[in-house]
Amino acid sequence: MDIAQLEKWIxxxxxxxxxIAPFPSNALAATLDRDDPHxxxxxxxxxxxxxxxxxxxxxxxxVGYDGHAALGGFLPPVPLPRRMWAGSRLNFLAPLSIGSELKKVSTIKSVKTKDGxxxxxxxxxxxxxxxDGDMLGIDEEHDIVYREEPRPDALVQTPPPAPAQWDFSRDIDPSPVLLFRYSALTFNGHRIHYDQPFCVGSEGYQGLVVHGPLLATLLLDLLRREAPEAIVRSFEFRAVSTVFDNETFSVHGAAEQDGKTFQLWARRKDGTxxxxxxxxxE
Known part of the structure; x- marks a missing residue:
């Protein structure tokens, strides 16, 4: 792998x-079982x-073999087969409205390699x-990780335990219908989210993989249910371990003493x- 070549994309x-049409928001509200006004x-x-x-x-x-766009284009052509959403950091600086004509500017900020x-x-x-015009509404950084196929002799890492205390929580059934709807709403063709034979037989997972951004959306949705009048100013998340469709999981939240900062996390059925x-x- 020529990292110097990949860095040319920076x-x-x-x-x-x-x-911004209203249909996706109405469809996601229905998918999340929200009782929102239209x-x-x-x-x-x-x-x-x-x-x-x-x-x-x-x-x-x-389309590549896994349902993603083939290598190249805007993202650097990283020659590793597995691509995942590792995490994001977002600042919500001004309200953006459905029906508005918005502009999105995306820039490659860094390319780094690591031996894991x-x-x-x-x-x-x-x-x-x-x-929205000259007004910046959302400033976001999105981390994408590319990985090799796991080695047969690689040690299986046990994820850390999730926090044992929380202020509010919700159980989630990650059904294939939920995963399909979210894939459709985000035009995500990655086969690990809907093609069970591919996911298990070719990729070696134990079931369909729950989308990282769907987990993040469920975490923030949990906070919105707890504090429906609050305005979210910033949000950051990091994926720690994989969630599959064949086990329920839960989302949790806990308020810090300032009443404005909330720790949120997703907990697998085994407690990790x-x-x-x-x-x-605010």
């Missing part, structure tokens, strides 16, 4: 303009729901900014940590 930028033009776009917009479109003939216990890793960080996150509200 600074590469692209931008897109899109009118989303229409002028309704504020809930935090993280911008992930259903500015989606990468590519022809079916350009499971083999070589490459981390690509992409910055995303969403504007799947994702941790932090949100600041």
């Amino acid at each position: 600074g590469k930028s692209e931008s897109h303009v899109e009118r 989303y229409t033009d002028g309704t504020p776009l809930p935090p993280l729901w911008h992930w259903m917009h500015f989606l990468q479109l590519f022809n079916l003939s350009e 216990r499971s083999g070589k890793l490459v981390f690509v960080t992409v910055g995303h900014q969403m504007f 940590l799947a994702m941790n996150a932090k949100a600041i509200i």
Whole structure:
């Protein structure tokens, strides 16, 4: 792998303009079993729901073996077979509304390689900014990790235990229908989320993989249910371990003493940590 060649992508930028239609928000609200009023033009776009917009479109003939777009294009052509959403850091600076015409500017910020216990890793960080006219509404950093196929002799790492105390929580059934709906709403063709024979037989997972951004969305949705009038100002999360469709999991939250900072996490059925996150509200 020529890391110097991959680093040439740093600074590469692209931008897109899109009118934010109300249908994706109404569809996601139904998918999350929310009892929200109907989303229409002028309704504020809930935090993280911008992930259903500015989606990468590519022809079916350009799809790689795993359902992602083939290597190259805006993202650097990292020659490692497994690509996952590792985490994000977001600042919500101004409200963005459904019905508005928004602009998204994406920039490759860094490309780093690392030798992990499971083999070589490459981390690509992409910055995303969403504007309504000249007003910056969302400033986001998105970490993507590329991994080698796991070695047969690699040690299976046990995830750390999830926190044992929380202020509020919710159990989640990660059914294939939930995963399919989220894949459809985000135009995510990655086969690990819906193709069970591929996921288990070719990739070696124990079931369909729950999307990282879906876990993050469920964490922030939990906070919105607990504090429906709050305004989320920042949110960050990091994926820790994989959640599969054949076991229920739970999402949890705990308030810090300032009443504005919340620790959030996803807990697998065996009590281990799947994702941790932090949100600041006002």
